[in-house]
Amino acid sequence: MEKKVGVLALQGGVSEHIDLLKEIENVSPIPVKKAEQIPGLDALIIPGGESTTIGKLLKKYDMIDAIKELKHRNKPIWGTCAGLILLADKIENKDMIHLGLIEITVKRNAFGSQLDSFITKKIIPAVSPEPVELVFIRAPIITAVGEDVRILAKIEDKIVAAEKDNILVTSFHPELTDNPTFHQYFINKIIH
Numbered sequence: 001m002e003k004k005v006g007v008l009a010l011q012g013g014v015s016e017h018i019d020l021l022k023e024i025e026n027v028s029p030i031p032v033k034k035a036e037q038i039p040g041l042d043a044l045i046i047p048g049g050e051s052t053t054i055g056k057l058l059k060k061y062d063m064i065d066a067i068k069e070l071k072h073r074n075k076p077i078w079g080t081c082a083g084l085i086l087l088a089d090k091i092e093n094k095d096m097i098h099l100g101l102i103e104i105t106v107k108r109n110a111f112g113s114q115l116d117s118f119i120t121k122k123i124i125p126a127v128s129p130e131p132v133e134l135v136f137i138r139a140p141i142i143t144a145v146g147e148d149v150r151i152l153a154k155i156e157d158k159i160v161a162a163e164k165d166n167i168l169v170t171s172f173h174p175e176l177t178d179n180p181t182f183h184q185y186f187i188n189k190i191i192h
Ligand code: GLN
Pocket: 047, 048, 049, 050, 051, 052, 080, 081, 082, 083, 085, 108, 109, 137, 138, 139, 140
């Protein structure tokens, strides 16, 4: 059976995720614009963009409880960049609407203006034995993690990817590469 994988389509980089999901077998990618679409999903991606804007839209379109409900039903949720910020339970120096679905503390725009955007390559052992390209755009970092949160990748001493149970967060953008490895890793979390 095809798995319905939603990409939250309120603001930000939606089509890039949809395009990479199309390369994965048995996946039907769905742009999610309405709360009614959420309960029927097998997994959800919250893309990059502007986290404060996406947060306000989540509230406006009444999606917050539906997303929390997905988590409680063990459906995988992945946040990239702004999506990571929205999934975090603590955001440094900013009072903003967020979902709080993983015990991490996040610092926004953490690489500073000199390193606003950059690309690097790294092996992330949990995900693939081959190096993957990591694209950072005004990226956040994770400054603290809860007890059972698994750290997947660091750049120098900065945590840039983590997971706990069905929640995956990356401060970089695998959807801006042409490599579906990370998307495949996420899809493998769907319980068959
Ligand atoms: N800096 C943005 C924010 O704080 C995130 C950037 C991105 O998603 N590429 O929301």
